[in-house]
Amino acid sequence: MRSNKRCNDRWGAACQPRAEGWPDACLRAVSWALLASLLVGCQSEVPYFRPNLVEIEIEQDASEPVTEDQQRLINETMLALFGTPDRPANPFPEDAQAADAQSPLRTFGFDVEKLKVSAGPAYRDAEGNQHGLYRLHCAHCHGVTGGGDGPTAAFLNPYPRDYRQGVFKYKSTFGAAKPTHEDLKRVLVNGVSGTSMPSFRLLPDNEIEALIEYVRYLSARGETEIKLIEYMAAEGEMPGSISEIAGGFPLPVDDEGVAEEEPEEENVVASVMYQWKAAPVSVIHPVSSPVDFSDPESTAMAESIARGEKLFYSKNLQCNSCHGDSAQGDGQRDKYTVWFKWREDLGTNNDDQAEINRVVHQFMDVGALKPRTIYPRNLRLGVYRGGRRPIDLYRRIYSGINGGPMPAQGTVTGIAGDEVPDSEAGGSVRREQIWDVVSYVLSLPYEPLSQGPPQRQGSKYTPR
Amino acid sequence: MKMTRLNVENSSRPARRVCLCIGLLGVAFAWGCNRDNLRGAIPSVAKAKEMRFTLATSDVGTSTEESSGQQRTGWGTIKGQIRVVGPVPPNRVLNVNKDQAICQPGGVAVRGQTMEVDPSTGGLANVVLYALDLEGEDVHEDAQGGKADSIFYDQKVCRYLSHVLPMQSSQTLEVKNSDTVSHNTQIQAKRGRSINENIPPGSSIKYSPGKEEKEPISVSCAVHPWMKAYLLPRDNGYFAATAKDGSFVIENLPAGIDLSVQAWQEKLGKNFDGIKVNGEPVTWKRGRIALNLKPDETVTLDVEIPAAAFQ
Numbered sequence: 001m002r003s004n005k006r007c008n009d010r011w012g013a014a015c016q017p018r019a020e021g022w023p024d025a026c027l028r029a030v031s032w033a034l035l036a037s038l039l040v041g042c043q044s045e046v047p048y049f050r051p052n053l054v055e056i057e058i059e060q061d062a063s064e065p066v067t068e069d070q071q072r073l074i075n076e077t078m079l080a081l082f083g084t085p086d087r088p089a090n091p092f093p094e095d096a097q098a099a100d101a102q103s104p105l106r107t108f109g110f111d112v113e114k115l116k117v118s119a120g121p122a123y124r125d126a127e128g129n130q131h132g133l134y135r136l137h138c139a140h141c142h143g144v145t146g147g148g149d150g151p152t153a154a155f156l157n158p159y160p161r162d163y164r165q166g167v168f169k170y171k172s173t174f175g176a177a178k179p180t181h182e183d184l185k186r187v188l189v190n191g192v193s194g195t196s197m198p199s200f201r202l203l204p205d206n207e208i209e210a211l212i213e214y215v216r217y218l219s220a221r222g223e224t225e226i227k228l229i230e231y232m233a234a235e236g237e238m239p240g241s242i243s244e245i246a247g248g249f250p251l252p253v254d255d256e257g258v259a260e261e262e263p264e265e266e267n268v269v270a271s272v273m274y275q276w277k278a279a280p281v282s283v284i285h286p287v288s289s290p291v292d293f294s295d296p297e298s299t300a301m302a303e304s305i306a307r308g309e310k311l312f313y314s315k316n317l318q319c320n321s322c323h324g325d326s327a328q329g330d331g332q333r334d335k336y337t338v339w340f341k342w343r344e345d346l347g348t349n350n351d352d353q354a355e356i357n358r359v360v361h362q363f364m365d366v367g368a369l370k371p372r373t374i375y376p377r378n379l380r381l382g383v384y385r386g387g388r389r390p391i392d393l394y395r396r397i398y399s400g401i402n403g404g405p406m407p408a409q410g411t412v413t414g415i416a417g418d419e420v421p422d423s424e425a426g427g428s429v430r431r432e433q434i435w436d437v438v439s440y441v442l443s444l445p446y447e448p449l450s451q452g453p454p455q456r457q458g459s460k461y462t463p464r
Numbered sequence: 465m466k467m468t469r470l471n472v473e474n475s476s477r478p479a480r481r482v483c484l485c486i487g488l489l490g491v492a493f494a495w496g497c498n499r500d501n502l503r504g505a506i507p508s509v510a511k512a513k514e515m516r517f518t519l520a521t522s523d524v525g526t527s528t529e530e531s532s533g534q535q536r537t538g539w540g541t542i543k544g545q546i547r548v549v550g551p552v553p554p555n556r557v558l559n560v561n562k563d564q565a566i567c568q569p570g571g572v573a574v575r576g577q578t579m580e581v582d583p584s585t586g587g588l589a590n591v592v593l594y595a596l597d598l599e600g601e602d603v604h605e606d607a608q609g610g611k612a613d614s615i616f617y618d619q620k621v622c623r624y625l626s627h628v629l630p631m632q633s634s635q636t637l638e639v640k641n642s643d644t645v646s647h648n649t650q651i652q653a654k655r656g657r658s659i660n661e662n663i664p665p666g667s668s669i670k671y672s673p674g675k676e677e678k679e680p681i682s683v684s685c686a687v688h689p690w691m692k693a694y695l696l697p698r699d700n701g702y703f704a705a706t707a708k709d710g711s712f713v714i715e716n717l718p719a720g721i722d723l724s725v726q727a728w729q730e731k732l733g734k735n736f737d738g739i740k741v742n743g744e745p746v747t748w749k750r751g752r753i754a755l756n757l758k759p760d761e762t763v764t765l766d767v768e769i770p771a772a773a774f775q
Contacts, residue, residue, distance in 0.1 A: 069505070101519075318687065367502045
């Protein structure tokens with residue numbers, strides 16, 4: 001409390017209430033209160049992993065909701081297994097017993113040292129090493145939890161990736177397989193063209209490596225949580241004891257270090273980590289290309305482009321049904337990706353606006369972003385989110401885009417490339433023909449749209 | 465604080481209101497900025513610690529198989545009929561916005577198949593029922609898993625010809641496209657294999673789920689987004705989907721053991737509130753029918769679902 005002696009100082013006017021008008025005094029008091037609340041109130045919260053309330057909303061039955069106690073049990077399990085954003089490996093530093101015990105993350109196969117560098121608040125230590133990489137570079141868009149729900153997320157289009165589904169789009173592996181280490185590295189180093197994801201090429205290699213490990217950690221954490229929620233919503237209990245949930249390690253691996261046997265269902269974390277470990281098996285090796293992409297002016301390339309165009313509009317591939325007759329991405333635009341599965345479940349055909357509004361509000365109330373349909377890529381811009389190398393496009397066409405509507409033209413049996421004969425590879429076209437589609441797609445940005453696509457011999461396409 | 469109050473009392477009305485507003489704003493500020501309604505249930509640190517110590521000291525991965533101690537005494541059957549009582553709203557008209565010549569022959573409105581009620585009997589088709597948690601000795605040889613044959617799964621006129629299809633997880637689905645446009649079949653499994661493959665006209669692809677699912681998984685087509693169906697891969701043969709008249713039968717279930725038979729319907733999910741079984745109001749918690757059969761017994765379930773459940 002201010003004493004009368006200090007009433008003459010600069011801010012002491014409140015000591016002489018009758019000498020000045022009350023509004024000044026009142027304003028001053030309120031201003032002080034506001035300032036105090038701003039200073040005190042807003043910086044007190046320690047960053048925490050936000051529970052996946054959207055998933056609970058999706059999974060729970062109207063008649064058997066997941067109770068608060070059940071949610072707490074899930075959150076406690078997550079805390080015990082995956083720690084906190086500041087301390088992933090050891091969330092209980094003050095406890096000597098906890099500090100000595102081996103972190104479960106080590107058992108799960110994470111490089112804990114890398115996680116430590118990425119986790120926590122951003123600062124530079126005395127040696128000049130950067131700490132808190134994730135919060136420095138990623139969290140504002142991807143969120144502390146990796147839910148793609150950082151403060152800037154709502155303003156971006158496309159939305160930042162939500163790692164918690166364990167679904168990644170731009171990768172070299174087939175179908176729903178996880179990305180390889182190199183795939184994640186490529187995304188970090190190159191960024192994702194046409195989106196808000198920048199390139200982190202300027203970061204030193206050890207920092208990029210640390211971030212990749214942290215993204216893997218957030219993804220595995222999020223997927224474990226989803227599996228626990230699914231189980232809890234269906235059965236009203238956890239899939240097993242904490243030892244069972246964290247059990248199943250070490251994963252049985254073959255001579256090349258690739259996981260070979262899938263863990264039991266109750267070994268929830270192991271089931272997730274197995275998918276990551278098994279990813280290299282699913283890498284798509286292309287068949288050798290009939291054309292040389294380094295020589296775009298060659299006759300062979302012109303022929304390949306012509307073949308590719310036919311395929312693009314053919315009944316077999318029907319690329320134009322989504323990418324549009326002019327390949328500007330203006331075909332099918334009303335699908336949702338897995339990140340908005342709750343919206344997709346309402347039905348693309350649903351025209352009950354009241355129901356849609358109700359459900360959208362229900363989900364946005366628990367933290368979902370406003371749902372957006374996915375637009376097929378405008379292929380005339382020359383911007384390729386998954387990479388512009390011919391091999392990237394081959395893989396995109398061969399495998400489709402995981403999580404979204406883009407289907408695979410190849411099958412899992414054909415991923416071994418030239419080692420598998422065409423007769424066994426399956427797929428909607430011969431794999432060599434995929435290279436022709438790649439040629440055509442790569443030529444599209446250079447084709448003058450204003451004149452309409454050239455009417456090549458045999459082309460089924462007629463401009464509208 | 466005291467000063468402020470004193471002043472307010474002495475002041476005129478509008479001015480007091482202004483001051484009140486500012487004050488409220490201040491309170492709102494102080495109150496609002498620190499709250500996060502997405503925080504969820506706050507975990508107890510002590511409990512999490514305890515779990516961690518359990519982990520540190522236990523042999524990780526040892527599972528304790530609990531046995532019910534019940535002995536199978538024979539085999540029994542459940543059968544019955546699922547009917548809807550009262551008028552159900554018609555299925556939604558699908559928005560066929562593409563390839564109309566093939567998908568909407570004659571321009572006739574196409575409706576969804578969410579609720580397929582037989583007008584004469586009130587029977588509800590496409591309800592799946594499947595017995596949970598049975599394995600080993602408790603599975604009759606006729607219901608044994610491991611069937612490796614192929615099931616023909618066709619799509620025609622942009623429609624899946626089986627709307628809800630239970631199958632064994634070891635079986636293969638031959639997904640055929642009998643239309644003259646391409647379809648892509650996106651099967652989103654939760655535990656087994658997910659696919660999203662393009663199927664050119666007249667050709668087919670093979671899909672083997674590999675793993676059991678606890679609930680039907682969705683089958684859809686990105687090219688024709690109104691197409692929708694469900695698959696239910698199970699590890700044994702204890703499943704049935706109701707026929708057009710709502711009838712079903714699951715044979716050779718183990719007797720003398722507490723059974724849990726899961727029911728699922730596209731619109732209802734597992735929520736079968738307000739139903740009557742054999743005339744008596746019954747609750748199926750989580751859509752599960754609990755029973756214990758006697759040897760060679762056939763339990764008949766005449767299930768009535770009020771039409772209001774589909775509103």
